[in-house]
Amino acid sequence: MVMRPVPWQTGEICGPESAKSLSKADVLKRDLKLCKKLLLIVGSEAATEKYGKGDMIDYAIALSKAGNMDVIATGGAIKAFVEKGFDRAKSMGAMEVAFRLQDPEWVGPFGKGPYDMIMIYGMPYYMQWTLLSAVMNFGTHITAISISRFFQPHAKWSVPNMKEKQYNALLEDILGLVGGGK
Amino acid sequence: MKKKAYFKADEADTGLGKFKGLEVHIGTIVDDEWDEPMGPTPMPNPTDLRAWDHKLLNRYHPSYMPYCQVCCLCTFGKCDLSGDKRGACGIDIKAQQARIVLAAANIGCAAHLAHARHLVDHLIEEFGPRTELIQGPGTEIHAPVSRLVTGMRPRTLEDAAIIVSYCETQLAHTLSATHTGQEGSWLDFESKVLHAGMVDQVGMEIADLVQISTMGFPKADPEAPLVQSGIGMMDTNKAIILTIGHNIVPAASITDYITEKKVGNKVEVGGMCCTAWDITRRDPSAKVVGPISWQLRYIRSGKADVIVVDEQCIQVNVVNEAKKVKAPVISTSDKAVMGLPDRSDDPIDSIVEELVSGKIDGAFIHDHHKVGEVATKVALAIMPKRRKMKFFPSKKQIQKMAEECKKCSECIRACPNDQPVMEAVLAAQLGNFEPLREVYQNCIGCARCESACPNDYDLHSWMVVAAQADCKDETHMVRTGRGAIQDIEIRNVGQPIVFGEIPGVIAHVGCANYPQGGKDVHDMCEEFAKRRYIIVTSGCAAISAGHVKDENGQSIYERRSGEFDAGGVLNVGSCVSNPHIAGAAIKIAAIFAKRNLRGNYAEIADYIHNRVGAVGISWGAMSQKAASIASGFWRLGVPVIVGPHGSKYRRMLLGKAEEERAWTVYDARTGDRVVVAPGPEHLFYAAETVAEANVLTAKLVIRPNDTGKGRSIKLSHYIDIHEKYYGYFPDDVWKYIRRDTDIPITLKDKIHTQMKENKWKEGRIIDPTLLKEQVMGGGK
Numbered sequence: 001m002v003m004r005p006v007p008w009q010t011g012e013i014c015g016p017e018s019a020k021s022l023s024k025a026d027v028l029k030r031d032l033k034l035c036k037k038l039l040l041i042v043g044s045e046a047a048t049e050k051y052g053k054g055d056m057i058d059y060a061i062a063l064s065k066a067g068n069m070d071v072i073a074t075g076g077a078i079k080a081f082v083e084k085g086f087d088r089a090k091s092m093g094a095m096e097v098a099f100r101l102q103d104p105e106w107v108g109p110f111g112k113g114p115y116d117m118i119m120i121y122g123m124p125y126y127m128q129w130t131l132l133s134a135v136m137n138f139g140t141h142i143t144a145i146s147i148s149r150f151f152q153p154h155a156k157w158s159v160p161n162m163k164e165k166q167y168n169a170l171l172e173d174i175l176g177l178v179g180g181g182k
Numbered sequence: 183m184k185k186k187a188y189f190k191a192d193e194a195d196t197g198l199g200k201f202k203g204l205e206v207h208i209g210t211i212v213d214d215e216w217d218e219p220m221g222p223t224p225m226p227n228p229t230d231l232r233a234w235d236h237k238l239l240n241r242y243h244p245s246y247m248p249y250c251q252v253c254c255l256c257t258f259g260k261c262d263l264s265g266d267k268r269g270a271c272g273i274d275i276k277a278q279q280a281r282i283v284l285a286a287a288n289i290g291c292a293a294h295l296a297h298a299r300h301l302v303d304h305l306i307e308e309f310g311p312r313t314e315l316i317q318g319p320g321t322e323i324h325a326p327v328s329r330l331v332t333g334m335r336p337r338t339l340e341d342a343a344i345i346v347s348y349c350e351t352q353l354a355h356t357l358s359a360t361h362t363g364q365e366g367s368w369l370d371f372e373s374k375v376l377h378a379g380m381v382d383q384v385g386m387e388i389a390d391l392v393q394i395s396t397m398g399f400p401k402a403d404p405e406a407p408l409v410q411s412g413i414g415m416m417d418t419n420k421a422i423i424l425t426i427g428h429n430i431v432p433a434a435s436i437t438d439y440i441t442e443k444k445v446g447n448k449v450e451v452g453g454m455c456c457t458a459w460d461i462t463r464r465d466p467s468a469k470v471v472g473p474i475s476w477q478l479r480y481i482r483s484g485k486a487d488v489i490v491v492d493e494q495c496i497q498v499n500v501v502n503e504a505k506k507v508k509a510p511v512i513s514t515s516d517k518a519v520m521g522l523p524d525r526s527d528d529p530i531d532s533i534v535e536e537l538v539s540g541k542i543d544g545a546f547i548h549d550h551h552k553v554g555e556v557a558t559k560v561a562l563a564i565m566p567k568r569r570k571m572k573f574f575p576s577k578k579q580i581q582k583m584a585e586e587c588k589k590c591s592e593c594i595r596a597c598p599n600d601q602p603v604m605e606a607v608l609a610a611q612l613g614n615f616e617p618l619r620e621v622y623q624n625c626i627g628c629a630r631c632e633s634a635c636p637n638d639y640d641l642h643s644w645m646v647v648a649a650q651a652d653c654k655d656e657t658h659m660v661r662t663g664r665g666a667i668q669d670i671e672i673r674n675v676g677q678p679i680v681f682g683e684i685p686g687v688i689a690h691v692g693c694a695n696y697p698q699g700g701k702d703v704h705d706m707c708e709e710f711a712k713r714r715y716i717i718v719t720s721g722c723a724a725i726s727a728g729h730v731k732d733e734n735g736q737s738i739y740e741r742r743s744g745e746f747d748a749g750g751v752l753n754v755g756s757c758v759s760n761p762h763i764a765g766a767a768i769k770i771a772a773i774f775a776k777r778n779l780r781g782n783y784a785e786i787a788d789y790i791h792n793r794v795g796a797v798g799i800s801w802g803a804m805s806q807k808a809a810s811i812a813s814g815f816w817r818l819g820v821p822v823i824v825g826p827h828g829s830k831y832r833r834m835l836l837g838k839a840e841e842e843r844a845w846t847v848y849d850a851r852t853g854d855r856v857v858v859a860p861g862p863e864h865l866f867y868a869a870e871t872v873a874e875a876n877v878l879t880a881k882l883v884i885r886p887n888d889t890g891k892g893r894s895i896k897l898s899h900y901i902d903i904h905e906k907y908y909g910y911f912p913d914d915v916w917k918y919i920r921r922d923t924d925i926p927i928t929l930k931d932k933i934h935t936q937m938k939e940n941k942w943k944e945g946r947i948i949d950p951t952l953l954k955e956q957v958m959g960g961g962k
Contacts, residue, residue, distance in 0.1 A: 008595055009595055009596075009597075009598070009600070010592070010595045010596050010634065011596075013250075014249075014250050014251070015248075015250035015251030015252050015262070015264060016251060016252065016262050016264055017251065017264055043870065044870050044871045044873075044874075074870055074874075075869070075870030075871040075873065075874045076870075076871050076873030076874050076877070076907055076908055078908050078909065078910070079873070079907065079908050079909035082908070082909040082910050083909060091908055093867065093869065093870065093874055093878070094829075094868075094870050095245065095829065095834045095836065095867055095868050096836060098245060098247060098834075099243070099245035099834065099836045102245070123870060124600070124697065124826050124870065125600055126598070126826070126827065126829065126830060127826045127829050127868070127870055130247040130829040130830065130832065131247065131829075133247040133248050133249070133832075134245060134246065134247040137246070137247075137248050137251065137264070137275055138246065138276075140265070
């Protein structure tokens with residue numbers, strides 16, 4: 001029997017299935033190995049969330065470079081990518097992404113899909129929650145990995161609710177794992 | 183036309199005499215004076231407009247985001263619907279989600295419709311069934327939604343009763359479809375969602391029409407009075423009666439009593455939520471305290487001496503909250519009795535005595551004639567004693583209590599907006615109240631943080647204490663609801679709309695479940711008003727829009743015109759006033775294209791969808807009523823944007839810009855099938871941020887029938903807003919260029935480059951329609 005973490009927002013419990021705890025980066029090894037095309041989805045809050053001396057946009061850029069990932073920026077997060085001179089990010093709405101990920105043939109705004117794995121963070125908690133619900137229920141070809149600080153039950157893997165220091169260490173490990181090749 | 187009618191009144195005082203227990207059945211109503219031919223769908227049943235719905239739903243795909251994967255609506259369950267599993271009744275998760283959406287639309291529709299029914303019955307009792315319905319001067323196209331849907335033009339209260347009966351029948355059908363073992367297709371659930379939304383719009387129109395006609399409201403008046411608004415506007419030297427909800431009848435009995443007894447210098451009335459708009463429409467000396475989300479903060483301040491609740495969107499623990507500040511509650515609606523003893527038939531003095539002495543916490547009084555007198559007498563009696571009481575803790579007391587904080591984070595986990603409540607409490611420990619004040623600015627007033635707190639801290643009250651100075655500064659002037667848009671105003675904006683000088687009509691409606699405070703609504707209104715879009719407001723959004731001052735201390739309503747014109751910001755009124763916004767779009771079809779409205783829904787919706795650049799925004803959408811209001815706009819083909827919390831409606835209606843089949847329309851002149859630009863791209867969309875909402879709004883006003891100049895101006899705004907909020911030139915402009923005339927002249931080079939890169943081909947400006955029968959010659 002596996003004990004699952006609880007959602008960050010108390011009322012946002014889900015149904016019979018819920019995410020497994022991503023407390024160590026290594027648990028992703030197997031899925032990363034199986035993954036053919038990975039998409040990184042970054043929400044509007046990433047621009048104000050700290051990461052080391054920068055912000056979570058910087059982390060997205062580092063992750064994208066390390067893992068050769070396309071980035072979709074939602075809710076206007078694209079502006080921060082543009083300002084940092086990063087050109088591998090495209091803008092889409094979170095609800096558009098939730099919809100398009102249900103289609104196994106969707107090639108994405110770069111035309112390089114279809115994607116079989118997403119990493120996601122940076123949206124308002126409840127919005128990421130609903131986006132991931134669409135993926136979990138109707139985008140079953142996708143392995144969804146939530147790397148926000150707080151537990152997202154609709155992902156396959158989600159960071160459990162973590163303290164900032166522990167979370168930053170995990171982000172480093174994920175970066176290393178993705179960049180280290182699968 | 184022929185329709186059966188029935189109405190009932192316990193007592194009716196009419197020109198013919200007084201009747202008790204009156205019931206009237208009428209077999210036939212004939213509107214002999216109306217020569218407009220009847221369209222194909224008068225009083226449509228749930229499947230009569232199914233073909234139109236399917237056209238919309240083929241273009242705008244439902245995207246479901248289930249809250250959970252189980253169904254628990256019957257004793258077969260709980261049924262696990264995850265993956266491709268089906269429940270015991272055979273339903274799958276997609277249909278189940280559509281069923282939940284229909285349930286929400288039904289609930290919202292029922293709330294408005296019951297409100298309309300109460301108003302119509304009450305007003306027939308008060309004024310008689312033959313009382314004329316008057317929308318106002320310059321509204322020859324009177325009650326456009328009703329005539330479009332039902333084929334009737336309601337001219338008297340008895341006509342209104344017939345239309346409400348039709349709506350009630352339809353609601354019974356759409357509600358019954360959600361029962362176990364009824365509808366099973368997501369597509370047909372969705373079609374019924376649109377039907378419930380349409381019926382809701384009719385019910386709301388009737389509700390507002392009957393109150394405008396009989397209650398002394400502004401009648402289609404662009405210069406409806408500016409009224410005082412905000413917590414700081416309430417005069418605590420007077421006794422204060424707070425009214426909360428949506429139904430004017432009990433609140434009107436209070437203002438009438440105060441006027442009649444000439445005690446306005448001793449008592450004042452403030453409203454919250456839509457009752458606020460409707461009492462100020464009737465009596466501009468009443469005040470708009472604030473939107474729905476301010477209920478707790480104002481009740482807890484203890485400034486309201488008596489609280490009168492009517493219906494819809496009331497804090498349902500109002501009696502407990504009011505008890506803490508020793509304010510009696512009077513409930514007045516059979517839909518929201520709040521557990522209070524029924525004192526309707528008791529003598530007024532005995533009710534007053536028991537409320538003043540505190541013997542009872544409140545009373546249910548459904549006889550509205552008594553409410554005004556009871557509320558006023560109680561308020562006057564208890565006010566002197568209550569003004570000496572203090573209900574909020576001092577900052578010093580809060581600082582002391584905060585020391586016991588367990589740092590468990592439960593307050594943050596309970597907060598819908600993820601506000602740093604705990605950090606703010608920890609700062610208060612050190613005497614720093616600024617963080618609590620900041621939380622107040624983004625707080626939606628739900629007090630879930632308090633429910634979660636193991637120390638039972640009154641955290642919401644603490645925020646209000648920290649922000650006391652802000653509360654005092656909440657002194658604004660807002661324009662009360664004007665009602666309908668005049669036909670002449672529509673005529674005047676025809677040309678500028680066609681030529682893009684007015685690029686679109688944007689309606690800010692709905693509740694106050696804002697992700698980051700109400701200022702966002704103001705800012706969105708201002709962003710587009712300054713670009714000469716017409717901004718229409720209603721409900722709590724209309725209050726929030728007016729609660730920001732500019733550098734001259736003026737609200738948006740003071741500095742902008744209330745006319746339906748470029749840059750105007752006009753408040754139509756309460757929730758039930760929303761059909762005036764739909765009505766303006768419908769009237770555009772009647773006035774410019776000379777289309778018949780009568781029972782002609784699909785044709786007019788098709789016209790609006792293809793031609794009228796209107797977008798609805800409900801930034802704080804919270805309720806099922808907001809869901810049904812949105813559904814009514816969807817069926818008319820008008821796109822709706824909600825704030826991020828709106829994602830919790832669990833279903834979007836989204837287009838695929840590259841899906842040519844979906845954007846193929848008929849050219850009504852030739853019958854050719856033509857691919858048009860993807861506009862409006864989506865029909866229902868939750869935006870994550872104000873930036874996203876603004877960019878999307880500018881894009882969603884684009885319509886296939888735009889003139890070259892109109893398209894060019896719309897694109898200029900879209901590009902400018904996109905660059906402002908996203909930081910770069912949008913890469914999809916080329917899709918919206920049909921001919922060179924569509925290109926904004928100053929951006930020609932950039933757009934030409936984009937067109938070349940995308941192998942753009944010239945198109946033509948057509949007369950677009952989704953309906954084959956609209957092609958000249960009937961499409962044969």
